[in-house]
Amino acid sequence: MVLGERRPAPHSDVVTAAGVDHVRLSYLYADEGDVEGLESLLHLDPQVGAPPEVAHGGRPEVLQxxxxxxxxxxxxxxxxxxxxxxxxxxxxxxxxxxxxxxFADIFTIGPDGLLAGCRRFYSATSP
Structure with a gap:
């Protein structure tokens, strides 16, 4: 954020709760191999990143x-x-x-409660 730049209004608790439900559903759909279900949870133009990569845009990357x-x-x-x-x-x-x-996934939730971004981190000490 740049000094003097206006930050968008925070999401309502209802939108945040919908985002939590969508995050939980995303893992269920991923485990079941339900790509259409996953796509239904994505914001129109989601962003994704996984260290050390720079964030990319697009639904295919979030699905990946x-x-x-x-x-x-x-x-x-x-x-x-x-x-x-x-x-x-x-x-x-x-x-x-x-x-x-x-793993730890950090999701950004869009104003509609859909998944707008995702960054994944893996533990260096996993068994």
Missing amino acids: VLAPVGAAPGRHLLSRVIAEGDCVAAVGRLTTARAEVE
């Missing part, structure tokens, strides 16, 4: 973070979901046939 094409099917087990305003953080464990990793 949440349900990578060609990846082994897995199961997300959320241990914590934290929300404030237009941000939802989800922390948990992803288990596939090949690996088990801890």
Whole structure:
């Protein structure tokens, strides 16, 4: 934010709650391989990033973070979901046939409650 720049009004509690529901649903749809379900949760032009990459835009990139094409099917087990305003953080464990990793996803919620952005982080100490 630039000095003097006006920050948009914060989302209402109702929009934030809808965003939390959409984040939780995104993992259910990802685990079931329901790409159409995932797409229904995305804002028109979502943004995505995964360190050390720079954020990119577009629905295909968000889908690639949440349900990578060609990846082994897995199961997300959320241990914590934290929300404030237009941000939802989800922390948990992803288990596939090949690996088990801890992750943290940081979602940006659009004014309509849909997923407008996603950044994924993996634990360096996962088993």
